[in-house]
Every structure is written in structure tokens, then in C-alpha cells.
Amino acid sequence: MSRRNSSTITLAISVFCAFIFVHLLFDFNHAFFGKSSQKEADKTTHYFIDIKSEKVSIIDAKSAKQAADNVQKVQERAYSIAKMEEYHKKFITKLTDADKKGWMKRMWQTKHLESHENREEVNILWWLTNGKTRESRNFDEFKDKCGPCNLVSDHKYEKSVDAIIVQNTVLNKYFYEKNVQIERINFPDMKKRNLSQIWVFENKESGIKGSDEPRQILEEVDAAFNATMSYRTDSDVTRHFGDAESIISQIRFDSEGKLKMSDEQYAKELIENKFKYGSEYNTAWYVSNCNFTSGAEKRYEFGKEMIEKGLKLYSEGACFGHVTERQFNQGGSVEFPTGKVKFYLAFENAYHCDDYISEKFWRNSFMNEAIPIMFGPHPDDVKRVAPPNSFIHAEDFDSVKDLLDYMDYLDGNDTAYLEYHKWKNIYPTGQLNQHSKCLQHLGTVNRYFLPIF
Numbered sequence: 001m002s003r004r005n006s007s008t009i010t011l012a013i014s015v016f017c018a019f020i021f022v023h024l025l026f027d028f029n030h031a032f033f034g035k036s037s038q039k040e041a042d043k044t045t046h047y048f049i050d051i052k053s054e055k056v057s058i059i060d061a062k063s064a065k066q067a068a069d070n071v072q073k074v075q076e077r078a079y080s081i082a083k084m085e086e087y088h089k090k091f092i093t094k095l096t097d098a099d100k101k102g103w104m105k106r107m108w109q110t111k112h113l114e115s116h117e118n119r120e121e122v123n124i125l126w127w128l129t130n131g132k133t134r135e136s137r138n139f140d141e142f143k144d145k146c147g148p149c150n151l152v153s154d155h156k157y158e159k160s161v162d163a164i165i166v167q168n169t170v171l172n173k174y175f176y177e178k179n180v181q182i183e184r185i186n187f188p189d190m191k192k193r194n195l196s197q198i199w200v201f202e203n204k205e206s207g208i209k210g211s212d213e214p215r216q217i218l219e220e221v222d223a224a225f226n227a228t229m230s231y232r233t234d235s236d237v238t239r240h241f242g243d244a245e246s247i248i249s250q251i252r253f254d255s256e257g258k259l260k261m262s263d264e265q266y267a268k269e270l271i272e273n274k275f276k277y278g279s280e281y282n283t284a285w286y287v288s289n290c291n292f293t294s295g296a297e298k299r300y301e302f303g304k305e306m307i308e309k310g311l312k313l314y315s316e317g318a319c320f321g322h323v324t325e326r327q328f329n330q331g332g333s334v335e336f337p338t339g340k341v342k343f344y345l346a347f348e349n350a351y352h353c354d355d356y357i358s359e360k361f362w363r364n365s366f367m368n369e370a371i372p373i374m375f376g377p378h379p380d381d382v383k384r385v386a387p388p389n390s391f392i393h394a395e396d397f398d399s400v401k402d403l404l405d406y407m408d409y410l411d412g413n414d415t416a417y418l419e420y421h422k423w424k425n426i427y428p429t430g431q432l433n434q435h436s437k438c439l440q441h442l443g444t445v446n447r448y449f450l451p452i453f
């Protein structure tokens with residue numbers, strides 16, 4: 001088709017659309033405004049030519065303006081789609097076979113762990129807040145894979161274990177109350193310590209949580225630790241809030257480790273289970289902290305702007321005056337089918353807090369097969385841990401409107417939408433083995449996740 005031909009046809013189509021619109025408008029005017037609205041009409045005669053039928057109509061000024069507006073709307077929408085396609089091309093990386101191999105290694109970490117079968121037993125005491133004890137857990141089931149490791153929480157093992165993990169919350173009292181002696185809080189005995197042990201400082205939540213100013217622990221307490229364990233990738237032991245391997249195993253494989261269905265069938269069912277384009281909701285957000293930290297305030301402001309600009313949001317939580325007892329994982333009062341929305345606002349309570357990416361990303365989004373919309377963590381931090389083509393970051397857009405337009409674009413284009421779910425097709429062939437993850441690496445510099453419970 002020649003260029004001129006195609007542009008003539010495009011013009012004809014937009015004019016034709018406007019023509020239909022004008023007719024509807026006429027009917028509407030006649031039905032509701034009757035003659036008086038006709039009387040007020042501009043005296044100038046406007047001609048409307050339908051190129052297709054070559055019919056000429058005479059219309060009033062108001063309708064002519066609306067017809068023109070409509071043409072403009074059609075053009076704006078075409079422009080917006082073209083712009084969103086540009087965004088899409090920028091975000092979606094086409095993976096080569098070599099890329100997929102690389103991702104396979106990164107995502108299926110337990111498959112690539114060296115065997116610890118013949119290693120010596122490692123005993124670890126998990127020192128919990130307020131001296132709480134958990135039933136000691138035995139990792140016997142993993143022994144043949146990563147070697148023996150026993151996790152206990154009873155303080156009677158304080159002197160004999162190989163390592164003690166101290167939760168940062170143990171130090172809360174020390175942080176918040178003035179003049180508290182370290183001896184007076186529930187902390188392992190520093191004076192009569194077994195020096196061959198490794199003491200690990202554990203921080204689970206974002207560094208900012210619960211503190212409105214930077215706080216320091218005494219140097220002697222700080223120096224008592226030999227290693228750190230947190231979400232930060234520069235910790236000695238990195239403990240993410242989730243991982244791709246567990247998610248793919250749970251979503252794509254059954255309890256026997258067999259693939260549930262083909263990739264094509266999986267994609268088909270995924271999209272069939274989602275609300276259709278144009279539905280009342282395409283996004284969910286459950287949030288209760290909208291002002292306890294500056295990061296929480298910032299995310300709430302951003303979310304509010306999205307809502308004001310037309311986000312199709314289903315929301316719950318104190319921030320919306322709608323507190324629920326929703327509990328992920330625990331079968332709480334789940335009335336709303338979160339799995340049916342296409343996006344989840346995985347907004348963190350901390351802004352650009354190094355590597356802090358919580359269960360909002362790993363569990364709330366991925367386990368509901370919703371694309372996480374990220375706000376809070378730095379885009380580079382998300383890229384470092386996320387599976388390929390798995391998330392949308394608010395900071396990658398020029399404006400809130402562009403972000404919303406892009407979400408709308410994906411909502412309306414299943415092919416493009418499903419590109420964000422293809423990482424779940426990267427899995428080893430054959431039956432999956434039961435996982436083997438343990439704390440064996442504790443105290444050595446091994447940067448991989450550690451799901452404890």
C-alpha cells in the first residue's frame with residue numbers, strides 16, 4: 001500500500017468515526033434538549049462530509065466542535081499507544097538461549113549448590129526477641145543435600161553452638177530507652193562468650209522501620225558480631241523475602257515436582273483468570289501504614305496521585321479506612337480475588353533504602369500472578385534481584401499519566417501483558433527435586449538467600 005493511500009484511508013476512518021459520533025449526538029440533542037438547544041446554535045453553517053459515502057450533512061457549531069474533538073481523541077489515543085509501545089520495547093528484553101541459561105543458573109540456586117553431604121554438623125542458635133523460643137527445628141530432611149544443620153532457639157545451648165543469630169529487635173529496648181545497660185537486656189553473654197562462635201546480626205525489616213533518627217549501638221556490642229544477615233546484598237548472608245525458584249516451583253509444579261501444564265496452557269489459563277480489559281479493577285493495593293515513616297508518606301502520596309488520575313484500584317487497609325484481617329498465606333478473610341487483578345502496587349515503606357524489597361514484591365505480587373508496580377526501592381536494586389521482565393518500576397516513567405497509560409496498554413494487550421510472566425517458563429527439565437536450603441553457609445561470605453521459616 002502506498003503511503004498516500006494509507007493516510008487517506010486513516011483520515012477517512014477517523015472522519016467516519018466522527019461522523020457516527022455526530023449522528024449519535026444529534027439524536028441525543030433532539031431527545032433531551034429539543035428545539036431550544038437548536039435555537040441557541042451558532043448561525044454559521046457547518047458542513048460535514050463523510051468521505052466514504054460522499055454524503056454532505058449540515059451540522060450545528062457545537063456538534064462540529066465535538067466532532068473535531070473526537071477526531072483529536074482518536075489521534076491522541078493512537079499517539080498514546082505508539083508511545084506505550086516505545087516504553088514496552090524499552091522494558092522488555094528479548095532473551096536469547098544464552099540469556100536463558102544464565103537466568104537458569106541465577107534463579108535455580110539450590111540446583112547449583114555444592115553438596116555438603118560430608119560436612120561436619122553445624123549447630124545454630126536463633127536468639128529471638130524477648131527470649132521467646134520456638135520449637136527447635138531439625139533440618140534432618142535436608143542432610144543428604146546440604147549437610148547437617150540444626151537450628152535451635154533454646155538459650156541453654158548458648159555456649160555450645162557454632163553460631164548465634166541475634167535478631168535486631170532484641171536490641172530495641174537498648175535503642176529506645178536511655179541508660180539501659182547491655183547486661184540488663186536479653187542479649188547473649190558477651191563477657192563469658194565462647195570465642196570460637198560466630199555471632200550474626202540479623203535485620204529483617206527495612207533499616208528505617210521504627211526509627212525516626214539514625215541510632216547507633218555501642219561499639220562493644222557492634223564489635224561482638226562477626227557477620228551480618230539481612231536483605232542487603234552486601235550482607236555476609238543475604239536473606240531475601242522470596243526467590244524466583246520457590247515461586248516457579250509453587251506455581252508451575254505440583255507437590256511431586258512434576259510440571260502441571262505446558263507453557264502455552266499456563267499462559268492461556270493465566271489470562272482467562274484475570275478480569276477483562278475495561279473491568280472495574282485491574283490493580284490491588286493493601287496498605288495500612290501511610291504516614292509512620294517518610295517513605296510511607298511518599299508512597300501514599302504517589303498512590304493517591306495514581307488514584308486521582310484514574311487508576312482502577314481495589315484497595316484495603318487503614319489508609320483507606322478499610323481495615324481487614326487479610327492475611328496472606330494463612331487463609332484469612334480473603335473476600336477479594338487478588339489473583340484476578342493484573343497489577344499489584346508493591347510500594348515499600350522506605351524510599352531508596354538499599355536493597356529493601358519485601359514480601360509485597362515476592363509474595364503479594366508474584367504469588368497472585370500480578371505484575372508488581374514498584375515504588376520505593378531504587379530501580380537498580382530491583383533489577384539486581386528480580387527475574388527478567390517481571391516488574392514495572394514507577395521511576396522508569398516520565399509522568400504518573402504515562403505509567404497509568406502503560407498499565408492500561410498492557411491491560412488491553414494480552415500478548416504484551418504476558419511478556420511479564422514468561423520468566424516462569426525458565427525451569428529445569430524433568431522432575432524437580434525437593435529443595436535443600438539450609439544455614440550451612442552461615443559465617444562464610446556466601447551471598448544467597450536463606451529461607452528460615
Ligand SMILES: *[C@@H]1O[C@H](CO)[C@@H](O)[C@H](O)[C@H]1NC(C)=O
Nearest residue numbers: 159160161162163194196197
Ligand atoms: C565453643 O563453640 C564451639 C563451636 O564453635 C564448640 O565446638 C565448643 O564445644 C564450644 N565450647 C564449649 C565450652 O561449649
Ligand SMILES: *[C@@H]1O[C@H](CO)[C@@H](O)[C@H](O)[C@H]1NC(C)=O
Nearest residue numbers: 195196197198223224225226
Ligand atoms: C567473632 O568476633 C569476636 C569479637 O570481635 C572475636 O573475638 C572472635 O574471635 C570472632 N570469632 C570468629 C570465629 O571469628
Ligand SMILES: *[C@@H]1O[C@H](CO)[C@@H](O)[C@H](O)[C@H]1NC(C)=O
Nearest residue numbers: 289290291292318319320321
Ligand atoms: C495517619 O494516617 C491514618 C490513616 O489515614 C490517620 O488516621 C492518622 O490520623 C494519620 N496520622 C497522622 C499523624 O497524620
Ligand SMILES: *[C@@H]1O[C@H](CO)[C@@H](O)[C@H](O)[C@H]1NC(C)=O
Nearest residue numbers: 081088413414415416417419
Ligand atoms: C500487542 O503487543 C504485542 C507485543 O508487544 C505487539 O506485537 C502487538 O502489536 C500489540 N497489539 C496491539 C493491537 O497493539
